[in-house]
Amino acid sequence: MDNSLRLLALRLFVRVASSGSFAEAARYFDLPASSVSRHIAGLERSLGQRLLYRHTRAVRLTDAGERYYREVRSILESLDAATEQVISGAKQPQGLLRLNAPVAFGRRHIAPLLASFQQANPVVEIELTLSDAFIDPVQEGADVVIRVGSLGDSSLVARQLATQRFVACASPAYLTRCGEPHHPEQLSDHNCLVYKGTRGAQPWYFQGAGNPQAQRYSVTGNLHSNNAESLVEAALQGQGIVLFPTWLLFDALRDGGLTPILETYEALGEATREGIHAIYPENRLRSQKVAAFLEHLFAEIGERPYWDHH
Structure with a gap:
């Protein structure tokens, strides 16, 4: 397996492992599901280890696969961050920015500020997913997740955007x-x-x-x-x-x-006051596009959110 195919196989493996689905990884990379399966099978052969248990309804990591997934995911994130920094250099932020927000909040308060952000950063592409399910940005590959309500324990960085009133x-x-x-x-x-x-x-x-x-x-x-x-x-x-x-x-x-x-x-809405937070993996802050988006987001919403100015 040459290096370019190995890198693709690693990215496919991480996506299958995080989503639990070959079909989802195939959609994400715009590849046939059979191609995803073939790449990962080749990766397993080259390692001499089974990484995934394949079932009719689900895909599960083996013990070796679990260890490999943690290491490979971290390495790919570092590789992507380093690549972005080298490409960007002193130039403006660029690349694909993946955002996730709850449906109503995202429609009302995130989507409307994207046009001004992309006007200021014209080579940044944005993929905005709106979902009321609590997602893990690491597993889902999101750069920034807007979370409304309680956070729970997490190793992720969380910056409060506003207090909910x-x-x-x-x-x-x-x-x-x-x-x-x-x-x-x-x-x-x-x-x-x-x-x-x-x-x-x-x-x-x-x-x-x-x-x-x-x-x-x-x-x-x-x-x-x-x-x-x-x-x-x-x-x-x-x-x-x-x-x-x-x-x-x-x-x-x-x-x-x-x-x-x-x-x-x-x-x-709960026994204690809750907030609205932007959450992201710590290493995302090294990304120019993430830092630029967070700066824009906080500037647009303001220290006292505009929705409390009525």
Whole structure:
């Protein structure tokens, strides 16, 4: 196996190992699945080791494959970073920048700033993936992932973009028809439109002035959805009350389509305040395109996010 074919085989192996799928790796590299399988089989023969267990529904690393994957992935990342630095030199950032963000946040706040970024950096290509699933940027090969909510333990670098501020609100028509609650307990008498995603129904918390902890309140309603924007639209139509972060509601609040309620309480989507973070592997910061994008992102959103200026 010559060096160019070996390098391709290594990249295919890392993609199959991270995605668990020959078909996904074939789509990613725009190759036939049979070609991916042939390259990896050749790599295994040259090593004298089986790297993958092939099953009809899944692909799993062998013990040797697991060790090899960790080493090869790190080496390829370093190779790509070094190549970018040499090619770029003193010139502007270039290459493919892979971004991932939640669907609603990405559509509203990431996609709109890409045009100005690429105008300033015309030789940077961008691949933007919007998904509400929590992805691992290392396994998925993403340069920057925008994560909304809790982070959990991670070896990744995380920079807080903003703190999430939640608001409970309803349309003026709904409040005229059904009355305005003045205590969170009164929400049980109202039609609450609840987000229900992969982690189940989003809880509604409120914290009164002087209280050390937020309290969870039981809410019910006739519409649940895994699409937050659909619930906001229903609230605008006067169907009920929603509780969402200001980054999602800011235009409806600014235009008067929705009116904040329970303003003497702090609304929360979890028991504690959560943030919006940009996360990435530490070695990505050596990349000019990643550093340039992060600088643009933070400058555009600002120290106090523009969506809290209503």
